[in-house]
Amino acid sequence: SQTIHQWPATLVQPVGSPLSLECTVEGTSNPNLYWYRQAAGRGLQLLFYSVGIGQISSEVPQNLSASRPQDRQFILSSKKLLLSDSGFYLCAWSVVGTGRGEQYFGPGTRLTVT
């Protein structure tokens, strides 16, 4: 069966510090991978998605970047955090080519920028 991991679960970082959030997927090959940010109790904003190693599409211009160094690893980074980067970050994966659009989410990382 497939599983998706995110770490850390929670993070408190000062403004101006760097960020690295990691997501890994097990039990599947060549998945599509996604990073979302969620405001408290609301819907999801797509930040980045990837269809393969080294292939990253950015949806929202911002202070963040993403990388996919391995097939099942997706990393969200920032060189200098802003207060507005606080939020709940979710990684998700989907199977390529099913046509059904289903995505499967990790447990999330709660980021607080102080």
Next chain:
Amino acid sequence: TQLLEQSPQFLSIQEGENLTVYCNSSSVFSSLQWYRQEPGEGPVLLVTVVTGGEVKKLKRLTFQFGDARKDSSLHITAAQTGDTGLYLCAGGWGKLQFGAGTQVVVTP
């Protein structure tokens, strides 16, 4: 951009009551998913509907896809406290469009 509007934004009911959550769009979707999210956790996929007019049942939850594939509804019969959560609809393929969610609170 295909937009999904969910209503109501918030719903508070007592255990045993029924509830319906709506997801509407002006665009046609090839498929639509419903997710439930509990505080501090990632959304969990409940169902995918792909055919206009389709009705799917998951225990006390009934999902319907509109005939024109522009809208969907989620009906919960005899709600339980375990049904509390944020219900999200999402449509599309690849890059999903998510609704803003309906927060459901079921009290004993």
